[in-house]
Every structure is written in C-alpha cells, then in structure tokens.
Amino acid sequence: MAENIKFLVYRNSGNGDIRYERYEVPIFKGMSVLEALFYIQDHFDSTLAFRYACRGAICGSCGMTIDKVPMLACRMQVSTVKTTKKPVNMPEFNFGEHSDWDKENEILIEPLPNMKILKDLVVDMDPFWKFYREIEPYFVRNWNNVAPESKQSPFQMKAIERLVYCILCGLCWACPVSSKNPSYLGPAQLAKADRFINDSRITKEKQQKVISRVIKEDGVPACERFFICNRVCPKGVMPGTAIKDLRDKWIKNE
Amino acid sequence: MRIEEFDVIIIGAGLSGLRAGLELSSKWNAAIISKVYPVRSHSGAAQGGINAALGNLEVSKEDTPKGHAFDTVKGSDYLADQNVVMFMCEEAPKIVIEFESMGAPFSRLESGLIAQRPFGGAGFPRTCYAGDRTGHALLHTLYEQSVRNGVKFFDEYFLIDLIVVENKVTGALCLNIASGELVIIRASYVILATGGFGRIFKRSTNALINTGDGNGAAFRAGVPMQDCEFVQFHPTTLYGTNILITEGARGEGGLLYNKKSERFMSKTAPEAMELAPRDIVARAIDIEVIEGRGFENSYVHLDLTHLGSEKIKERLPGIREISIFFAGVDPIDEPIPVQPGQHYSMGGIATKYKGDVGETDLPSLWVAGECSCLSVHGANRLGGNSLLETSVFGRAIGRKLLEKGLPQKPSLIIRENVENELLQKIENLFNKWENNKGKRPVEISDIMGETMNKNVGVFRKQDLLEKAYEDLKKIQKEFLNVHVATTDRKFNYGLIRTLELRNMLDIAEVTAYAALLRKESRGAHYRWDYPKRDDENFLWHSLVYRTKDGLELKKKPVILGIFEVKERVY
Ligand SMILES: Cc1cc2nc3c(=O)[nH]c(=O)nc-3n(C[C@H](O)[C@H](O)[C@H](O)COP(=O)(O)OP(=O)(O)OC[C@H]3O[C@@H](n4cnc5c(N)ncnc54)[C@H](O)[C@@H]3O)c2cc1C
Numbered sequence: 168m169a170e171n172i173k174f175l176v177y178r179n180s181g182n183g184d185i186r187y188e189r190y191e192v193p194i195f196k197g198m199s200v201l202e203a204l205f206y207i208q209d210h211f212d213s214t215l216a217f218r219y220a221c222r223g224a225i226c227g228s229c230g231m232t233i234d235k236v237p238m239l240a241c242r243m244q245v246s247t248v249k250t251t252k253k254p255v256n257m258p259e260f261n262f263g264e265h266s267d268w269d270k271e272n273e274i275l276i277e278p279l280p281n282m283k284i285l286k287d288l289v290v291d292m293d294p295f296w297k298f299y300r301e302i303e304p305y306f307v308r309n310w311n312n313v314a315p316e317s318k319q320s321p322f323q324m325k326a327i328e329r330l331v332y333c334i335l336c337g338l339c340w341a342c343p344v345s346s347k348n349p350s351y352l353g354p355a356q357l358a359k360a361d362r363f364i365n366d367s368r369i370t371k372e373k374q375q376k377v378i379s380r381v382i383k384e385d386g387v388p389a390c391e392r393f394f395i396c397n398r399v400c401p402k403g404v405m406p407g408t409a410i411k412d413l414r415d416k417w418i419k420n421e
Numbered sequence: 422m423r424i425e426e427f428d429v430i431i432i433g434a435g436l437s438g439l440r441a442g443l444e445l446s447s448k449w450n451a452a453i454i455s456k457v458y459p460v461r462s463h464s465g466a467a468q469g470g471i472n473a474a475l476g477n478l479e480v481s482k483e484d485t486p487k488g489h490a491f492d493t494v495k496g497s498d499y500l501a502d503q504n505v506v507m508f509m510c511e512e513a514p515k516i517v518i519e520f521e522s523m524g525a526p527f528s529r530l531e532s533g534l535i536a537q538r539p540f541g542g543a544g545f546p547r548t549c550y551a552g553d554r555t556g557h558a559l560l561h562t563l564y565e566q567s568v569r570n571g572v573k574f575f576d577e578y579f580l581i582d583l584i585v586v587e588n589k590v591t592g593a594l595c596l597n598i599a600s601g602e603l604v605i606i607r608a609s610y611v612i613l614a615t616g617g618f619g620r621i622f623k624r625s626t627n628a629l630i631n632t633g634d635g636n637g638a639a640f641r642a643g644v645p646m647q648d649c650e651f652v653q654f655h656p657t658t659l660y661g662t663n664i665l666i667t668e669g670a671r672g673e674g675g676l677l678y679n680k681k682s683e684r685f686m687s688k689t690a691p692e693a694m695e696l697a698p699r700d701i702v703a704r705a706i707d708i709e710v711i712e713g714r715g716f717e718n719s720y721v722h723l724d725l726t727h728l729g730s731e732k733i734k735e736r737l738p739g740i741r742e743i744s745i746f747f748a749g750v751d752p753i754d755e756p757i758p759v760q761p762g763q764h765y766s767m768g769g770i771a772t773k774y775k776g777d778v779g780e781t782d783l784p785s786l787w788v789a790g791e792c793s794c795l796s797v798h799g800a801n802r803l804g805g806n807s808l809l810e811t812s813v814f815g816r817a818i819g820r821k822l823l824e825k826g827l828p829q830k831p832s833l834i835i836r837e838n839v840e841n842e843l844l845q846k847i848e849n850l851f852n853k854w855e856n857n858k859g860k861r862p863v864e865i866s867d868i869m870g871e872t873m874n875k876n877v878g879v880f881r882k883q884d885l886l887e888k889a890y891e892d893l894k895k896i897q898k899e900f901l902n903v904h905v906a907t908t909d910r911k912f913n914y915g916l917i918r919t920l921e922l923r924n925m926l927d928i929a930e931v932t933a934y935a936a937l938l939r940k941e942s943r944g945a946h947y948r949w950d951y952p953k954r955d956d957e958n959f960l961w962h963s964l965v966y967r968t969k970d971g972l973e974l975k976k977k978p979v980i981l982g983i984f985e986v987k988e989r990v991y
Pocket residue numbers: 432433434435436437438454455456457459462463464465466467468469470471472555556578579580581614615616617626627628631634635665764765789790791792804805806807808809811
C-alpha cells in the first residue's frame with residue numbers, strides 16, 4: 168500500500184531567499200495534504216512552517232495554494248489532488264521560480280496569494296484582521312441576561328445562515344482586486360458586513376454605520392465581479408454574491 | 422528580552438478565555454494570550470449545542486435548572502460536585518440569553534425563540550444550537566464582542582511555563598511564535614483556559630492543538646491534576662482523521678456492521694441497538710475489532726446507504742461532506758468507516774477544595790474550561806454541558822476576581838530573580854534539545870498515542886494499565902534526550918510541537934496512573950477487572966501530584982448533599 172508521492176514545497180526563510188524543495192512522502196489511505204506536511208516536518212525538516220489547528224476544515228488556519236489553487240490543506244486528500252476539478256478561470260499566482268515542477272506527478276505547495284509571506288507557508292494575516300475590524304463586525308446592543316431573548320423567525324435567520332458560516336480562512340483574498348489594490352477591504356470582510364446588515368435584530372443606526380464603511384471606494388465599489396471568491400470559498404459563503412446583495416439592495420439608493 | 426505587565430492575563434482564547442477576558446477587561450488592564458488566532462480555537466469545532474433549561478418548546482415547558490442539574494449529576498455517575506453543578510445550571514439560561522443579545526446566530530423555532538434539541542441523558546430537549554456549528558457561532562460572537570470592547574490580545578504567543586514567586590503566580594513565560602523571542606508577561610492573576618488535551622491519545626476528535634499546555638505548566642508548578650482517569654470516548658469517529666461523526670447519523674437510522682455483515686449491536690444492546698448510550702456503543706465496537714471482526718483490524722461500518730440519497734442530503738449534509746472530504750467515501754454509495762476515539766477530558770487542573778469556583782491551591786492561579794476540573798462533569802460529561810461550562814465559569818471567575826481585587830505582589834527584585842532563572846532554564850532546555858542525539862519527537866509521540874489508545878482506552882485492566890504506566894515513564898526518560906532544531910526560532914512549529922509533547926507526556930502519565938489506581942468502573946472509566954461502581958471505596962476525586970519519588974495520589978471529597986447517590990440506570 169505504501170505508495171510515495173512527491174511534493175514540491177515553497178520555502179522562504181523570511182529573509183528573501185526563496186527556494187522550492189522536493190520531498191517524497193509515503194502516503195496512506197485518506198491522508199490529507201496537511202498530514203503530508205506534518206510528515207515532512209516530523210521526518211525531514213522540523214522547521215518547515217505552516218499553520219494548522221482543527222484538521223477538520225472548521226478553524227480556517229491551513230489555507231495555502233495547492234497545485235495553483237487556494238485550498239484548506241486539511242480538507243484536501245493527497246490522493247485526489249490531481250483528479251479534483253479545479254475552479255475555472257483562476258488567476259495566475261506567482262511566488263517564485265519553479266519551472267522544473269513535474270505537473271503530472273508532483274503536488275505543488277505554495278502559500279496563500281496576495282498576502283505578505285512571513286516564513287515558508289505562513290503569511291501575514293494582519294491586513295486581513297485589520298479590514299475585518301474596520302467593518303465593525305459586532306452587535307452593539309447592551310448585553311441582556313433576562314428571558315425572553317429577542318426573537319428572530321427561522322425565515323429571518325435563513326437570510327444570514329450562509330454568511331455566518333465564514334471561517335475567516337482568507338482563501339477568498341485570492342481575488343485579483345486584492346492583488347492589485349492593497350486597500351481593498353476584501354471579499355470575506357464585505358460578506359461579514361452583509362451578515363450584520365441582513366440580521367433582522369440589528370438597529371438601523373448600526374446598519375447605516377456598516378454601510379457607510381463598505382460604500383467607500385475601497386469597499387463594494389472596488390469589486391470587479393470576478394467571483395473568484397465564490398469559487399474558492401470552502402464553506403459556501405459566496406462572498407461575491409454577498410457583495411452583489413450589498414450593492415443591489417443596500418447601497419443602490421444611498 | 423521583552424517584559425509586559427498586566428493586572429490579569431488569560432491564557433487561552435476559546436469560549437472560556439474570551440468570556441473571562443470580556444468581564445475582566447471592563448475594569449482591569451487585562452490581556453488574552455493564545456497560541457492560535459482566537460477564532461481558530463477548538464471551541465469552534467463543537468457541533469451539537471449548549472444546554473440550558475429555557476423551556477422554549479411545548480414539551481419542555483416544565484424543564485428547570487434543577488432538572489438539568491439532576492441529569493448532569495446522574496450523568497456524572499455521581500462524581501460531580503453538586504453545588505457547582507447547581508450553580509452552572511442556574512446560570513445556563515442567563516448565559517444563553519446573553520449570547521443571543523451579543524448577536525449569536527442561534528437556530529430558531531417558529532415562535533422566534535431559540536431552538537432546542539434533545540440530547541443524550543437529558544430529561545427534556547434543552548440543547549440550544551446553531552445548526553451543526555454551535556461552537557463556531559458562539560466563538561465568533563464572543564470574538565466580535567471582544568473586538569467591540571477593545572480587548573487586548575497576544576495572538577500566536579505560546580505559554581511555556583508559569584512564573585511562581587514565593588508560592589504565588591506572578592506571570593507567564595511565553596514564546597512569541599512569529600519572532601521566536603521569549604517574553605515575560607507579568608500579572609497579578611493568571612487564568613488558565615487552554616482547553617482539552619485529547620491529543621495524548623492517538624485517536625481523538627480534538628483539534629491538533631489540544632495538547633494540555635496549561636495542564637503541563639500548572640503541573641510543573643506543583644498544582645495537582647484531578648480526575649484525569651475519566652476520559653470520554655465517542656463511538657463513531659471517522660477512521661483515519663477521527664473527525665467526529667455525530668450521533669445524529671445513528672439517530673437518523675444509521676446501522677453498524679462488522680466485517681461479517683453482522684449488526685453486532687444486537688449482542689450488547691438488543692433493544693436500543695445503535696442508539697444505546699455512547700460508552701456502550703464504543704465498547705461494543707472495540708470488542709468487534711479486538712476479536713477480529715473489524716475491517717483492516719481497526720474499524721467497523723456505519724451504513725447510511727439504505728436511507729437514500731435524498732434523506733442523506735437533506736438531514737445529514739455535514740456528515741456527508743466530512744465523509745467525502747476526509748475519507749473519500751460518499752455515504753450515499755458506501756458505508757462510513759468508523760471507530761471509537763477520545764472525545765472529552767473530564768479531568769484537569771485541580772481546584773481548591775471548598776474554595777471559590779476556579780480557584781486553585783496555588784495563590785493567584787485560576788482555571789476555567791476543559792483544562793480545569795471544577796468538577797461539573799464528574800466521571801462522564803453530558804453532551805452540550807461543556808460549552809455551557811466554558812462560558813458560565815469564564816464569566817463567573819472574571820466577576821469573582823474583580824470582586825476580590827488585586828493582590829499584593831512579591832517585591833520586584835525577587836520576581837526578577839525568579840524570572841531570570843526561568844528564562845535561563847528554558848534557554849538551556851532549548852540548547853539541550855538542539856544538541857541532543859536522541860529520538861525525534863514524533864517517535865516519542867507515536868509511542869505515547871499508541872500506548873494511551875491501546876492500554877488506557879475504552880477498556881482498561883490492571884496489567885495493561887501497569888504496562889502503560891511503565892512505558893510512559895520510559896518515554897519520559899527518552900524525552901530528556903529528544904532532538905529538535907531550536908536555533909532558528911521564527912515560526913518554529915517543530916519546537917512548538919516539542920513543547921506540547923513535554924506537556925502531553927506529563928498528562929498521559931497522570932492519566933494512566935490515576936486509571937491504574939481506580940479499581941472500579943464509573944462513568945467513562947471502564948475496567949474489565951472491576952466492572953462495578955464501588956461507592957464505598959471510590960467515591961472521591963483523584964488528585965495526582967509529582968513528588969521527587971514519582972507520582973502520588975491523594976483523595977479529595979466529592980461535594981454531595983443536593984441529590985442522593987443512586988445507581989446510574991437509563
Ligand atoms: C468535535 C467536538 C465536538 C464538540 N461538541 C460539543 C457540543 O456540541 N457541545 C458541548 O457542550 N461541547 C462540545 N465539545 C466540547 C467543547 O467544544 C470543549 O470542551 C470546549 O469548547 C472547550 O473550550 P475551552 O475554552 O476550554 O478551550 P478551547 O476552545 O479549546 O480553547 C483553548 C485556547 O487555549 C489556547 N492555548 C492552548 N495552549 C496554549 C498555550 N500553550 N499558549 C497559549 N495559548 C494556548 C488555544 O490557543 C485556545 O485559544 C466538543 C468537542 C469536540 C472535540
């Protein structure tokens with residue numbers, strides 16, 4: 168059973184020296200790309216850096232670019248990397264020179280695009296969190312302890328259900344707009360804004376506050392409708408569709 | 422070297438840490454330290470829900486906190502401290518309503534009230550939920566409120582050890598994961614909220630980061646571990662990654678088969694079959710595998726195919742997604758390979774007998790959440806009670822500390838001496854690890870995981886436990902010579918994982934030792950050789966200490982007095 172699979176892994180010590188290293192990993196049935204990376208860390212180079220936590224596609228830590236597509240490493244089986252259908256019209260991501268990549272047989276591992284690389288596969292998420300905070304993603308009611316709770320019908324809840332599922336993994340920052348415009352708020356952030364605006368429990372003032380932020384040039388107007396975000400999102404949040412909702416329903420008349 | 426100073430620091434940004442931090446930040450200079458970004462914490466993985474006797478359903482109108490407390494105590498096999506359970510259950514409706522007011526996206530009833538579902542061991546449907554991602558919803562909500570309130574965070578800082586001066590905690594030594602630099606963070610109070618430690622087992626539903634770091638740090642500082650022999654195993658975890666396959670799959674009609682196509686549950690539970698309690702199903706599956714009727718000697722089949730594609734897609738979309746992405750199996754066409762796995766740690770850092778809830782015997786050190794043993798779960802936790810525990814006690818401990826006020830600190834000179842000594846000790850340790858010629862960490866962690874699974878698992882027995890304890894002591898010794906690269910410390914996860922292993926080895930050893938000495942079966946602790954509960958000799962909490970001669974057990978009384986101790990039958 169012990170078949171070996173080759174990985175070509177982007178390495179970057181953080182001081183500008185970029186290289187691609189080859190590792191051969193014995194795989195087992197059901198092995199994820201994340202587990203393969205652990206194998207490399209455990210057996211070949213303990214300093215190979217990548218983030219992880221849940222290994223179950225719920226925490227959003229392990230985003231990286233696998234065979235040129237941003238994915239969660241824990242949710243991708245090694246055995247299906249080559250056979251899984253790739254999202255269409257993906258932009259080109261360029262991290263460094265690797266012309267010797269054997270496309271058919273080697274799995275290429277690179278960090279997430281459009282973020283500063285700190286070490287190997289670890290990227291700087293600070294801008295991601297900064298823009299997250301900028302849309303003020305929170306309720307501003309006073310906390311209440313006493314029954315009954317404020318009501319919301321199942322139908323009203325449905326309006327935000329898909330949006331609350333975002334795990335803030337940053338895959339959607341593969342957006343071509345994020346690549347050329349470092350001040351673009353980003354798909355996840357706009358989807359988060361949409362989550363709060365559409366919550367039936369939110370006040371008009373709070374709604375206005377969020378709208379006033381996303382209406383700025385680096386917010387909704389910056390989106391060029393590539394819909395890459397919808398295609399790479401592992402949780403079906405559909406940020407592109409959320410941005411459309413913001414534009415058509417909430418901003419049109421402003 | 423950097424030094425930071427706060428009134429209070431909270432280690433851990435799961436539900437318990439965040440809730441404590443929100444409370445304390447309102448009045449004090451507080452900071453939350455976490456080895457991962459807060460929303461990556463394991464609390465986010467909880468699926469089922471959070472218990473509270475809200476009585477939102479017609480059928481649950483009669484539900485009360487006392488009923489909830491009774492179910493909890495009974496579920497605990499009468500080992501829980503009853504006053505603490507009572508407090509938790511009385512706070513439960515308040516904390517859930519508070520979550521809602523913070524914006525948590527709960528699932529709703531037609532009436533617009535928070536939806537509640539039935540859960541094992543509960544007299545009424547009282548588990549409030551947000552789809553099958555309750556933990557995610559609550560964790561994000563608390564993080565959002567933390568952002569709103571400007572709570573101070575140290576993201577990607579790793580707690581190595583506590584700083585203890587004149588028998589009082591005065592801060593923590595942490596590693597800044599990004600820069601690799603060691604940082605002293607001083608505080609008048611330290612709250613440990615570092616979560617569970619399921620990773621001492623090879624097969625666990627827990628996140629990879631659940632490694633008991635707070636437990637290890639507290640244990641090295643002389644604080645005992647309580648009730649660590651009680652480990653909950655979930656019967657159905659996905660073969661391979663051991664991701665949780667919720668009971669819902671069996672609830673909807675999923676059937677368990679061995680390799681001879683037998684529905685083996687008919688042997689152990691002819692009435693309840695697949696829907697028998699968790700521990701019974703887990704044991705039944707393990708027996709099949711032990712006796713050679715499992716697939717590849719490791720798992721059985723959970724078959725949903727007869728439910729049909731429509732029902733699976735509609736009722737169990739999460740299970741289907743997990744099976745496809747993590748096992749390459751579509752349950753519409755094929756059975757899911759499942760096996761039991763560690764799921765929840767009832768034990769943890771011991772709290773002071775008759776002290777304030779969350780207070781430890783080490784002054785200025787407080788504990789909350791799964792790393793602690795408060796003890797509300799006793800020998801067995803009910804589903805939906807641990808999310809509840811985290812937030813109720815996170816809040817309560819925060820309030821209690823504010824009420825107590827800030828304690829006196831030892832003099833600065835003495836503190837600085839201790840800090841420098843500790844820094845030097847850790848620098849030396851890192852240098853030693855770099856220069857060591859012994860095993861790689863993975864070789865040791867593999868043995869630990871295997872040992873725990875095989876000999877301290879679902880079934881336990883004197884000789885197996887003795888062997889486990891000896892084996893663990895042996896790898897503790899080998900760990901002294903472990904080799905790992907520590908020179909380049911920037912994002913050095915190899916080093917981080919070695920520090921985690923240092924903690925796990927201690928807790929694994931404690932778990933095996935406590936299981937060895939508890940010669941009865943109670944709750945999740947099942948012994949072949951002592952299959953009955955024995956209140957006369959074992960109705961106490963275990964406290965395990967490290968002495969210079971090895972581990973030592975002491976007994977701590979269980980707080981009873983509200984509910985009479987009875988046999989646990991369902
Ligand atoms: C798959 C699964 C499903 C579950 N479902 C349910 C459910 O439906 N209902 C229920 O009630 N319970 C459930 N539980 C249990 C429940 O999720 C946990 O008990 C609870 O979330 C623990 O919360 P916590 O705040 O104690 O710790 P966690 O949420 O685990 O947080 C621990 C924090 O500590 C930090 N930390 C750890 N070590 C260090 C260190 N060395 N330095 C710095 N920071 C550190 C981490 O970064 C993290 O922020 C489930 C558990 C699992 C495994």
